[in-house]
Amino acid sequence: MSNIPADLKYTKSHEWVRTLANGNVEVGITDHAQAALGDLVFVDVPEAGKALKAGDSFAVVESVKAASDVYAPIAGSVVESNSGLGSQPELINSEPYGAGWIMRLKPGSAPAGLLSAAEYQALLDAEG
Amino acid sequence: MPFNPHTPKDVSDMLAAIGAKKIEDLFDEIPKELRIESLAGIPDALNEMHTGKLMMARAAQDGTPLNFIGAGAYEHHIPSAVWAVTTRGEFYSAYTPYQAEASQGTLQLIYEYQTMISSLTGMEVSNASLYDGGSAVAEASLMAIRAHRKSKSQRILVPTTVHPNYRKVAVATATGQGVRFDEVPCPKGFLSVGDLKKFEGEDVTAIVIQQPNFFGVLEDVDAITDWAHANSIMVIGSVNPTSLAILKPPGEWGTKGADIACGDCQPLGVPLSSGGPYAGFLTTKMENVRQMPGRIVGRTVDANGHQGFALTLQAREQHIRRGKATSNICTNQGLLVTAATIYLSLLGPEGLARVANESHARTNELVASLTRIKGVKLAFDRARFHEAVLLLDRPVAPVIAELARRGIVGGFDLSNDYPELGNALLVCATETRTSDDIQKYADALGETLKAAVRAA
């Protein structure tokens, strides 16, 4: 059973989205995703200022057995990336929704088409 | 069938266990119309004795002429221990070291190779080999494009002093991914910063510098490297590993050093063998390690805390990243890496320097000897290492043909790839050519040029 906090939004490609007080949006990968990847060894994060469209790959998370793209849930521009991941990629494994955040984005438009916690759970159940 | 152990009893026991009547039944899923009746074009089997006679006759047909070509493949003395150990079954018939616990020999050897090649090239990290020096230039170019954070053009500058076959391989390999190779003409036989001025202000990703260059001439690597870095261009050095015993390695070129070094390990214990197999090497600085294609071995610990070796950073490779891999390379040149590592261990720093110095001295002796002959001139009056271009007073091809008839492989005819040079011949002598060999060549060439009628 993977952890799916109720107050976040989700994507089909296993990213989570948190709206911050200042209107920016914080993005990471879900507990399910980090468990599937295994121990992370490297995270390639984007530079501040990079412009993204919804669905663009903005980061790569690398474990021993896989290297997966992380996709932008909405369009916007990168405000900052989690520099702590450079020395401690394992933060994504231990705290995927907290200290393991990957990127903060200034949204270009209101978030749309994201899944609720319940919808994301249903997606995981269907995948089996 | 020479290598099949099956007896008729084995076959019947096995068919019984499967529940089939005959071997043909095992192919019943294959549409009948696809099955072949006979491979009529394949000759009858030969036992090992007759195969040996055939191969010995073919090999004898070609003989062992006296060799004076370099051009990217160099004849050096290979200690007997190199291939005696490399062809041990445990190296020769071992698989790629994916199951690390069963492959610690190969893995440790590659770790040692990575250490030696990194040091030789003045870099920080190496991969476990690529196919050859030509594909190494292609892979280095693609790697520079990935590693260069700012450049978008995918333009690689390639001076014409880079091996013509390396340039062709780079084009054939990388243009499918949108890489643009811009040739920089070097009519004087070397690259100068003046030839590069016209690229200033343009978006160029990297430049390839070959040292020594294809003509054996030494390039001004410091000035070119500094120019490139001042213009945000990455530097790829394509180098001869033997030469690195006495020449400044790419990691020390200019103020910051080259970004990527590549080349061919063939001079390190690998025989000419009609063109291959050789082994490409690729080294770089630590900051670029994740962009490096091919396998990489790392040292780690096992469950008991003991030292061990394993393939690492595999997530970049084809079997995991698939369509987004750094390269499609899977099998590389493991056995040749084994030979090169043993060779470097036997030569050591002093032995390799002696080979380099001796080869250089022999080429000087060859050039002095041949240019004493009327009709033979040295093309480039510039510092060189162990290879040189001579200009003849007549077309080169018939001269080479006549020398071949006398059992001498006289050099490489440059007129196809460099028509602007005229009747140009690339010659090389290594530590394997004695003064007698050189005299023999000089005598043969002298006679050839005296006897033939000058071209009209």
Place this chain on the structure above:
Amino acid sequence: MAMQKHPEKIIFEYSRPGRGAFGQWPTERDTPNEIAADIPENLRRKKPAMLPEVSELEVVRHFTKLSQLNFSIDTHFYPLGSCTMKYNPKACNAFAMLPGFLGRHPLAPDSLGQGFLSCMFELQEMLKEVTGMQGVALSPMAGAHGEFAGVAMIRAYHRARGDLARNEIIVPIAAHGTNPATATMCGCVVKEIPVNDEGDVDVEALKAAVGPNTAGIMLTNPSTCGVFERRIKEVAKIVHDAGGLLYYDGANLNAILGKVRPGDMGFDVIHMNLHKTFSTPHGGGGPGAGAVGVSSRLLPFMPIPVVGKEGDKYRWLTEKDLPQSIGRLSAFMGNAGVLLRAYIYMRMLGREGMHRVGEYATLNANYLMAQLAKAGFDPAYPTRRASHEFIITAKKQKNDLGVSAMDIAKRLLDYGFHAPTTYFPLLVPECLLIEPTETESKEALDGFIDAMVSILKEAETQADLVKTAPHTMTVRRLDDVRAARQLDLTWKPAA
């Protein structure tokens, strides 16, 4: 199997200043370390490279001991699916290393290479015959390199016809990773199609996937699932009718050698892995050779050089002879020594031997599959014939006992067998892809079956023993995560 108990030191740890294998060094000059005066000062190396300073015996002993830490075909049964670990005949090595071949410079005149060139030409002809293709080029230096050549030729063919839109390559999801990687390298877009429960490509999905952008499809037959693609003729028609070409990944050619030919199945271009099917050595990771075969419409695009014959003389054909060639993929002519070994192997097998390869490889695989099924293992495709390989899934063992395919693979090492291929193809969970090859005896196979049966029992009664295997190698299971997080890629002397 007695394995070296103590790990061997790193070669540098034997170095002592002043030590060396002096008999191997040039000794003509007294002061060889003074760099020649005619090399400019600013181009000279200042500090020597860090290379070992050891005696010849130390070198021989060190690398011999390293070799003894390896499994190899010469010492172990190696049922690696898709790798074809058959016996590498010693004669192939001995004859390929005859002085006339070994000392020849690749750029020496063709007149001095007729013996070598005749072997290469005959190899081209024999490979054409066994694959049913019209042309063969020998220069690609590995299977993946041959794949690159094949896809590049497909693109060149469409471009030459003015059909520039065709940039999609269709690949089954079970394909080897080199297939999509190659498509990307050629500037193509990959379109994946599913494989059904019986291991065949989903033909309906294929029909939906083809169109005016289809450059071609890459297939292996038998497939990476270890079974024959039964509807191959239909697949070929669908792709050809849509204007695409068929590429054959020859990794599994051993299954059908002498029984079926890719050219007859409708393939337009193939690559062969000479280090698999034609028994050239794996060498701890190469060198291989990925010769390509083509149908007549792709002949003009073959990579150069190719050997041609005029009268009774052989010569290299280059750009001038093949102006539409995709170009040169090797600085010289490919892995010549590997090609010679393949030639020697084919001469020793001859026509009769070539017919028997597919037969005995398939017999061995079906026997193993039947016996393992009886012992309680689960073949992934139990209703199908095994080709030269088959898949066992350890999904049940993982769910019920917590023992994975990886664990079984590692425990096999303790029993003296190299593990089969694991976790490939990706679509079968916990899979073991097993390929015995035709050079293994029934006793070798029975020994493997006994070991697997024993491991299954251990999984049921002492699961931890299997989960923490191997126990008798030089090292226990290695920390891959640490290897990737704390990169130690070169030895450094202690500070």
